[in-house]
Amino acid sequence: MARTSFREQMLRTREDAIVSSVNRLLAEKGFEAMTVDEVAAEVGIAKASLYKHFTSKEELAAAAMIRVLDRALAVVETLATDATLMPVERLRAVVRWAMEVQLAGEMPSLPAQNSTLRTALMGNRPYLDRLLDLSERLGTWITAAQADGSLDAALPPEVVLYTLYARACDPVVGVLKAAGQHPDEQIIDWVLRSCFQGLSAR
Amino acid sequence: MARTSFREQMLRTREDAIVSSVNRLLAEKGFEAMTVDEVAAEVGIAKASLYKHFTSKEELAAAAMIRVLDRALAVVETLATDATLMPVERLRAVVRWAMEVQLAGEMPSLPAQNSTLRTALMGNRPYLDRLLDLSERLGTWITAAQADGSLDAALPPEVVLYTLYARACDPVVGVLKAAGQHPDEQIIDWVLRSCFQGLSAR
DNA sequence: GTCTATAGCCAGATAGAC
């Protein structure tokens, strides 16, 4: 049993390295442009070995998406335990975390357009379960923030939710970082401000 | 000369049909997923004939991007002649127009990530000229709107500009449309409101 | 300038030895 556990742990470690590479490559060039050969080369194993762990390129990407959602759920869990935070502050903290991940080059871009990845994800239970879980937790905070008057109640909660998801992958962050003129913290502050305060003056 | 002009007009008409198909396919599935075979099939000509008009897939896409920028410049030109509009109202009108184009399925998604298309566009003078022209015109309105107190002056003009470009392709619009629960006008109002007024209550 | 046919290439996936 000890040896089985050890071998399983080795397996997990290797698969974790694979998912990390996939995650980074997805963030850097997207699903279509990423090749399985690149992943294998970066991990340092043969392509055929990858297919012993994951049965397709889509499943490889799905594993990365699932891990990101798990991290987001962990962040949400931590924020939920802090009773001093207002709902809107929790939402802001989640978006801030997502932007930090993106600036670190570790936020895989979501496939908004139709693609083989999108259809694969729509049939992936573990992925959908996490996405639904996260959406429900954020939804609770959204309605609470609208009730306490800190979030615009004229916007349906679903619109707010989709907007938060979109801002987590906001291309503006990457463009500003590519410009190389501003520190990461400054970029985050600007994009967060434009998201919650809007472009119009207050 | 009359016959030459006529033949040229036929050529323009055909090329315009090609660019229209490319534009629609770019909006629907993006550059990587679009195939030259699809374009040829949709236009109703052989693939080899396409390559008599455009030398590569990238140039095909560039032509579509250029036409969108030309349309945006035409909208900007029209708005500039209306002296009754405040600068911020002009900016809002441009974003509204972009969202209408997106809802019509005619807004090609910009290649924010590195790709062969991105590098091709960065070396395409006609494209870059128009992009710069548009950016300068919008930049003028942005600084004017910040000066008259209608736009948040705490955000650098470049941040506002990039944000407006990003909102023109905002995936939230497509997600809400795909849900099929709301009329287009309602979707545009919500997304415009979240962009300029922000998610926080005022 | 249009077509059919095909070259050339590359990426996803697999076979089979070890």
Added chain:
DNA sequence: GTCTATCTGGCTATAGAC
């Protein structure tokens, strides 16, 4: 489970007749 070598299909681009 890892490897090397290969299959397979699809896609960009071109050749060459008309």
